[in-house]
Amino acid sequence: xxxxxxxxxxxxxxxxxxxxxxxxxxxxxxxxxxxxxxxxxxxxxxxxxxxxxxxxxxxxxxxxxxxxxxxxxxxxxxxxxxxxxxxxxxxxxxxxxxxxxxxxxxxxxxxxxxxxxxxxxxxxxxxxxxxxxxxxxxxxxxxxxxxxxxxxxxx
Ligand code: RTP
Numbered sequence: 001x002x003x004x005x006x007x008x009x010x011x012x013x014x015x016x017x018x019x020x021x022x023x024x025x026x027x028x029x030x031x032x033x034x035x036x037x038x039x040x041x042x043x044x045x046x047x048x049x050x051x052x053x054x055x056x057x058x059x060x061x062x063x064x065x066x067x068x069x070x071x072x073x074x075x076x077x078x079x080x081x082x083x084x085x086x087x088x089x090x091x092x093x094x095x096x097x098x099x100x101x102x103x104x105x106x107x108x109x110x111x112x113x114x115x116x117x118x119x120x121x122x123x124x125x126x127x128x129x130x131x132x133x134x135x136x137x138x139x140x141x142x143x144x145x146x147x148x149x150x151x152x153x154x155x
Contacts, residue, residue: 008038008083008084008085008087009083009084009085009086009087009088009127009130010040010081010082010083010087010130010134010143011081011082011083011087011088011091011123011124011130011134012079012080012081012122012123012124012129012130012133012134012137013032013079013080013081013082013091013121013122013123013124014077014078014079014080014121014122014123014137015028015077015078015080015120015121016071016072016077016119016120016121016122017071017072017074017075017076017077018071018113018118018119018120019078019112019120019121020044020075020076020077020078021075022112022120024112024120025078027112028108028120028121029080031094031108032082032091032094035084035090035094036084036150036154037082037083037084037087037091038082038083038084038146038148038151039080039081039082039083040081040082040083040143040144040145040146041079041080041081041134041138041142041143041144042078042079042080042081043078043079043138043142044076044077044078044079045076045077045079046073046075046076046077047072047073047077048073049069049070049073051073051136052068052069052070052072052073053065053069054136055072055133055136055137056068056069056072058129064117067117068117071117079137079138081134081138081143084154085155088123088124088125088126088127088130091123091124092123092125093107094107094108094123095107095108095109095121095123096108096109096110097109097110098116098119099115099116099119100112100113100114100115100116100119101114101115101116108120108121109121
């Protein structure tokens with residue numbers, strides 16, 4: 001079955017400042033990579049507070065919004081776009097529940113985090129937010145379409 005990379009689903013994944021400071025970048029990337037998903041964009045940035053507020057605009061009425069935006073803008077974040085069949089939903093599965101106390105063992109948050117305010121990773125929660133978040137964090141030319149030999153063994 002032939003796979004057309006251009007039609008593949010994409011999601012936005014970010015390693016938050018706690019994940020970067022704790023040295024978990026490679027650990028997190030490797031879980032997505034080993035699954036068979038494909039990395040099509042990556043950069044490390046310190047988001048401004050205004051940028052963090054844009055990223056979390058859906059949560060602006062929540063009591064933790066201000067602290068959350070302070071936290072996201074407190075240090076380097078690894079921003080990524082991952083591609084693959086079902087990557088939005090399955091990426092959330094790899095990540096685990098928002099509250100690490102409720103995340104299953106085997107998930108990123110279940111294995112590597114303890115409290116909700118330091119849950120080390122973000123992943124888009126649906127096709128619309130994936131599209132919006134990719135657009136917010138990346139310019140179109142920063143996304144790289146490529147095929148790999150592994151694909152014919154994955155799909
Ligand atoms: P994310 O967007 O980061 O992947 O997390 P999520 O969808 O699993 O959770 P969401 O409800 O969108 O919340 C976004 C982030 O806000 C922080 N949070 N703090 N009660 C709290 O203090 C609280 N609740 C949520 C977490 O960092 C969560 O990932």
